[in-house]
Amino acid sequence: xxxxxxxxxxxxxxxxxxxxxxxxxxxxxxxxxxxxxxxxxxxxxxxxxxxxxxxxxxxxxxxxxxxxxxxxxxxxxxxxxxxxxxxxxxxxxxxxxxxxxxxxxxxxxxxxxxxxxxxxxxxxxxxxxxxxxxxxxxxxxxxxxxxxxxxxxxxxxxxxxxxxxxxxxxxxxxxxxxxxxxxxxxxxxxxxxxxxxxxxxxxxxxxxxxxxxxxxxxxxxxxxxxxxxxxx
Amino acid sequence: xxxxxxxxxxxxxxxxxxxxxxxxxxxxxxxxxxxxxxxxxxxxxxxxxxxxxxxxxxxxxxxxxxxxxxxxxxxxxxxxxxxxxxxxxxxxxxxxxxxxxxxxxxxxxxxxxxxxxxxxxxxxxxxxxxxxxxxxxxxxxxxxxxxxxxxxxxxxxxxxxxxxxxxxxxxxxxxxxxxxxxxxxxxxxxxxxxxxxxxxxxxxxxxxxxxxxxxxxxxxxxxxxxxxxxxxxxxxxxxxxxxxx
Amino acid sequence: xxxxxxxxxxxxxxxxxxxxxxxxxxxxxxxxxxxxxxxxxxxxxxxxxxxxxxxxxxxxxxxxxxxxxxxxxxxxxxxxxxxxxxxxxxxxxxxxxxxxxxxxxxxxxxxxxxxxxxxxxxxxxxxxxxxxxxxxxxxxxxxxxxxxxxxxxxxxxxxxxxxxxxxxxxxxxxxxxxxxxxxxxxxxxxxxxxxxxxxxxxxxxxxxxxxxxxxxxxxxxxxxxxxxxxxxxxxxxxxxxxxxxxxxxxxxxxxxxxxxxxxxxxxxxx
Numbered sequence: 001x002x003x004x005x006x007x008x009x010x011x012x013x014x015x016x017x018x019x020x021x022x023x024x025x026x027x028x029x030x031x032x033x034x035x036x037x038x039x040x041x042x043x044x045x046x047x048x049x050x051x052x053x054x055x056x057x058x059x060x061x062x063x064x065x066x067x068x069x070x071x072x073x074x075x076x077x078x079x080x081x082x083x084x085x086x087x088x089x090x091x092x093x094x095x096x097x098x099x100x101x102x103x104x105x106x107x108x109x110x111x112x113x114x115x116x117x118x119x120x121x122x123x124x125x126x127x128x129x130x131x132x133x134x135x136x137x138x139x140x141x142x143x144x145x146x147x148x149x150x151x152x153x154x155x156x157x158x159x160x161x162x163x164x165x166x167x168x169x170x171x172x173x174x175x176x177x178x179x180x181x182x183x184x185x186x187x188x189x190x191x192x193x194x195x196x197x198x199x200x201x202x203x204x205x206x207x208x209x210x211x212x213x214x215x216x217x218x219x220x221x222x223x224x225x226x227x228x229x230x231x232x
Numbered sequence: 233x234x235x236x237x238x239x240x241x242x243x244x245x246x247x248x249x250x251x252x253x254x255x256x257x258x259x260x261x262x263x264x265x266x267x268x269x270x271x272x273x274x275x276x277x278x279x280x281x282x283x284x285x286x287x288x289x290x291x292x293x294x295x296x297x298x299x300x301x302x303x304x305x306x307x308x309x310x311x312x313x314x315x316x317x318x319x320x321x322x323x324x325x326x327x328x329x330x331x332x333x334x335x336x337x338x339x340x341x342x343x344x345x346x347x348x349x350x351x352x353x354x355x356x357x358x359x360x361x362x363x364x365x366x367x368x369x370x371x372x373x374x375x376x377x378x379x380x381x382x383x384x385x386x387x388x389x390x391x392x393x394x395x396x397x398x399x400x401x402x403x404x405x406x407x408x409x410x411x412x413x414x415x416x417x418x419x420x421x422x423x424x425x426x427x428x429x430x431x432x433x434x435x436x437x438x439x440x441x442x443x444x445x446x447x448x449x450x451x452x453x454x455x456x457x458x459x460x461x462x463x464x465x466x467x468x469x470x471x472x473x474x475x476x477x
Numbered sequence: 478x479x480x481x482x483x484x485x486x487x488x489x490x491x492x493x494x495x496x497x498x499x500x501x502x503x504x505x506x507x508x509x510x511x512x513x514x515x516x517x518x519x520x521x522x523x524x525x526x527x528x529x530x531x532x533x534x535x536x537x538x539x540x541x542x543x544x545x546x547x548x549x550x551x552x553x554x555x556x557x558x559x560x561x562x563x564x565x566x567x568x569x570x571x572x573x574x575x576x577x578x579x580x581x582x583x584x585x586x587x588x589x590x591x592x593x594x595x596x597x598x599x600x601x602x603x604x605x606x607x608x609x610x611x612x613x614x615x616x617x618x619x620x621x622x623x624x625x626x627x628x629x630x631x632x633x634x635x636x637x638x639x640x641x642x643x644x645x646x647x648x649x650x651x652x653x654x655x656x657x658x659x660x661x662x663x664x665x666x667x668x669x670x671x672x673x674x675x676x677x678x679x680x681x682x683x684x685x686x687x688x689x690x691x692x693x694x695x696x697x698x699x700x701x702x703x704x705x706x707x708x709x710x711x712x713x714x715x716x717x718x719x720x721x722x723x724x725x726x727x728x729x730x731x732x733x734x735x736x737x738x739x740x741x742x743x744x745x746x747x
Contacts, residue, residue, distance in 0.1 A: 056435065059387055059391075059428075059431045060428050060431065061391030061392075061427050061428060061431055062391065063394050063395070063405065063424065064394075064423075064424030064427050065428075067420050068424065071235055077417075143299075143302065146299070146303040147302050147303070150302065150303050150305045150306070153305040153307050154307055154395075157307065157395075157409075157412075158412070159412075163305075164305070164307055164308070166308075167305070167307050167308045167311045168311075170315070171314065171398075171399070174315060179308055179311050180312060182305070183305060183308040183309065183312065186304075186305045186308065187300075187303055190303030191303075348566075350559070350563055353528075353559070353563065354559055354563025354564070356528060357523075357526065357528055357557040358553070358557055358576060358577050358580075358625065358626075359553030359577060359580060359581075359629075360549070361549050364580065369565060372567050373566065373567055
């Protein structure tokens with residue numbers, strides 16, 4: 001407790017830095033995943049290929065991926081861009097499956113009905129498919145958010161500052177309170193992000209509360225939980 | 233590109249391959265962590281998950297547990313435990329067991345939950361005991377999801393086991409952290425390539441295994457489902473087209 | 478003989494599904510429990526093999542109180558067929574049929590041989606034996622369900638809306654098959670349905686149920702049609718309308734039977 005009191009400023013700064021590392025991958029990852037998920041869901045052949053490739057990308061452990069990044073991007077080894085891009089890759093790898101599952105979960109009859117009413121393909125996507133797959137997308141996004149917030153700490157190992165700094169510094173100076181503060185701060189950010197996402201879901205998807213969506217969400221969530229594990 | 237060549241050169245250098253601090257020994261350490269942690273975690277999580285899945289009790293706790301652990305930073309946990317248990321292999325092993333539990337738990341209970349309630353009801357109705365319902369219906373039908381859970385826990389641990397080197401726990405990460413200290417990029421790269429290759433190989437083995445254990449009757453194509461889909465029509469609501477006037 | 482003696486079932490949420498229910502189900506006949514959803518018919522059926530235990534009252538099979546029997550043993554000597562066949566998706570057809578005898582300790586080889594014969598009994602081709610349930614059509618799955626129900630050679634066969642999910646043509650086939658099987662094997666069949674036509678077709682004894690498991694009327698189909706106990710029964714069986722409200726019209730020297738709308742349906746034989 002005393003450590004925290006005298007280092008409140010440092011912790012706050014690190015939390016802000018940590019969030020600035022996490023937010024771009026979550027948002028960019030989500031935006032990239034929708035079209036890829038759509039393609040994966042639209043054509044049977046591409047689905048297999050895309051999911052296998054992303055599955056393999058997700059399998060690459062984070063420390064090696066952070067180390068490979070400067071070679072691929074040509075960035076300096078200590079650039080935070082290395083971490084942001086690597087986290088985005090993980091986010092896409094996780095999110096595309098949710099996007100594909102979500103778009104696939106939309107009742108085919110509803111789509112046929114929409115076409116029969118005269119929606120064009122483009123309109124149908126924006127006004128029917130995307131909103132209806134919202135609950136599954138949201139569930140996927142929550143998983144992405146939690147694992148990104150946790151993974152960003154590993155960046156500190158390769159010298160990119162995040163809340164992971166508290167772990168490394170805590171080990172060197174043998175201060176358990178510092179390490180614990182780091183863990184709690186990470187969990188705090190994860191919880192806040194999760195609550196924000198749930199709130200966003202309520203605003204954007206008011207129709208989905210209870211009945212239908214709850215089932216879709218729990219199914220998608222338990223499936224994602226089983227099929228993917230956050231590699232560090 | 234030159235750097236990648238140097239990375240491979242590091243791997244192929246005989247001096248780095250064998251011996252107690254060669255990469256073969258380190259790779260075996262990584263595997264020992266992985267399978268040791270997953271085995272211990274399975275002993276704990278499988279019965280627990282089956283209990284949750286069979287009775288439906290404690291499901292909410294299990295769900296939030298396996299969800300919440302996703303946000304737990306493994307590096308922080310590892311270091312906290314290392315400060316308590318000392319450096320060496322114990323803190324990493326405990327960390328990896330903790331990391332391995334949630335996916336296995338989720339796989340075990342989700343596997344039971346995925347079994348059609350009506351199949352279980354029928355099994356009871358024809359006179360299976362609770363134990364037989366578990367062993368003859370729920371376990372075989374839940375196996376694919378359990379293997380899925382084991383798969384993700386193995387992959388998670390094999391990746392995270394790299395961190396063991398950070399608290400002097402050996403494994404392939406030892407090379408990487410040593411390389412950081414010495415600014416020896418080829419060594420970091422070479423070890424990274426090995427870790428990645430190991431993860432990909434394990435992923436491949438498990439993908440194959442998962443295909444093999446799915447009960448045959450579960451994968452065969454459903455005859456009726458395919459047909460009934462397209463022929464069904466649903467009322468379309470919209471603005472009626474006005475004729476005349 | 479199955480006897481219900483003032484059986485009451487109240488579920489934990491407070492709903493009374495069945496209230497002080499008395500009924501005698503004669504042996505070697507088909508008794509059909511019929512009523513709309515929520516009348517407690519499935520609850521009654523499931524209390525016979527103790528899938529549900531009554532809150533109070535007794536159910537006797539050949540004079541023996543089922544409450545004193547071990548549920549698992551009881552279930553193994555009573556056949557059970559449900560709406561969705563309830564087959565194990567990971568076991569082949571033959572193994573599904575042989576499940577109960579094997580549970581009861583019959584050697585595997587013999588159980589499989591017996592199961593093969595049962596496929597003949599229910600009119601399934603033996604070539605389907607090694608398929609998985611999902612490779613079969615709905616009607617075929619239902620037949621496998623019936624074969625499984627018969628596998629332990631039970632005296633009693635419970636059937637819970639077994640043909641509710643198959644199309645009308647297959648349903649008609651399965652109904653005829655059920656009549657043939659019951660006559661041939663002499664089982665006591667207890668059948669649950671919400672379809673009064675099915676009840677009249679299959680039932681030697683028909684029990685019409687009202688909400689809360691109250692018996693509106695018990696009798697043979699003819700008795701019920703001839704003397705509906707009250708307005709509820711009359712309207713439920715449709716005695717006063719449509720194809721059941723028949724009249725005789727004299728055409729020359731013959732009696733022609735016509736329905737409510739005057740559409741002829743047949744000729745009375747002298």
